[in-house]
Amino acid sequence: MSSLSRSGGVSSRCEAISSPIADDEPPPLCDVATPRRLCSDSWNDWRWQIRHRIRTVQQLVTRFPSLQHASDLSPVMGKYPLAITPYYASLIRRADKTDPIFQMCVPQLAELNDPPFLSSDPLEECHDMPVPGLVHRYPDRALLIATTTCSTYCRHCTRKRVAGTRETTISKRRLEQTVAYLREHPEIHDVIVSGGDPLTLSTEHLEEVLASLRQVPSVQIIRIGTRVPVVLPQRITEDLCAMLRKYHPIWINTHFNHPYEITPESSEACTRLADAGVPLGNQSVLLRGVNDQPQIIEQLCRKLVSIRVRPYYLYQCDLVRGVEHFRTPLSRGIEIMEYLRGRLSGLAIPTFVVDAPHGGGKIPVLPTYVVSQSPTQTVLRNYEGMLIAYPEPQDRIAEPVDAPSDVSAPSVWDLAAGHHSHIKPAQATRLMRREAHCSVGPLPETF
């Protein structure tokens, strides 16, 4: 983005707010409701952002006066804390549930409506903790909860049971216990530093964690899971990046859910990390009323790639208490994946996963592309609906399939039997374009 300053601080708030806004959308409320003093150096100071988070109903109403007649949110906040950085609050365009940013950070009474099949720890992380705060589920990986603090508490958080209920960080003793466990388990090559949000730790404290993990020779990769580039991009300072560089290979997975979150500030934060040699991935959650439209996910993925962030996972909402109002049917995720294939390059398409209850781990869920199989052919479907027979290796074919075929109307069976190689949909844009080109003659073999 042209307005970004690569060497200076994060772009000023006044410049920054215009870019991500579609022509027919109202601007963020910052334009009309934020005092001019916010367009100052303080705005770009991440500690100032943390100190000035919205934390109470009163502060919320002061910031969004239209909420003064809303239902009393105190019971929700008594259970699940509220925190919104001034930066993230400034991305809200309408102070109501039609706004995706509002939905993701402002408490709603619906958080108290829990069907019986939800639990506070649906992934059963607490059952896989050999050391408090260290989740060891997969053979070669472990996840360390380094803090329970976040700069902004996402209403859809899967760790609502810990995030912000007490704002604590990992103690020296706990870190030593973690390192001891990792030394005893050299099969663990990959440690994910998570939370809460580990980038809310001071740079010094985070360095202690990373340096301790680096003492364990079998730990090859350190990953950091953070929503800071989205909700507090000012935190991605040159100092932080210089510190991270010392502990490579470091990977970061961040958590953008909506294209409105990709602003000049968040783009600048990702640029800094990428320039520091940190590969960036993104883990989105599919949220009803926020991003459950195929076009929104398409736009999000396009924008992520443009800021050097690889869309990695699209999660089905976990069966966690307090988030039922965000859950979509599983079929919605499959529809979205069907829409993305063919419209986006593979680089920009995340894997849609269900993080299975009972600690079952991530299960990829895809539209069905294998239509049928015989010993000789596998029938595949492409994104246009074209059916294609893919022949199996000749030396492994048991016996030829012999059956009558109706050549006037080939079916999937004809493909599986090897009588036809493909079935084309009549209306596919690509094929009609190809036919139009053929009518003006074949392309030359050399260009």
Ligand code: SF4
């Ligand atoms: S930043 Fe992460 S851990 Fe914190 S509330 Fe949001 S989703 Fe949960």
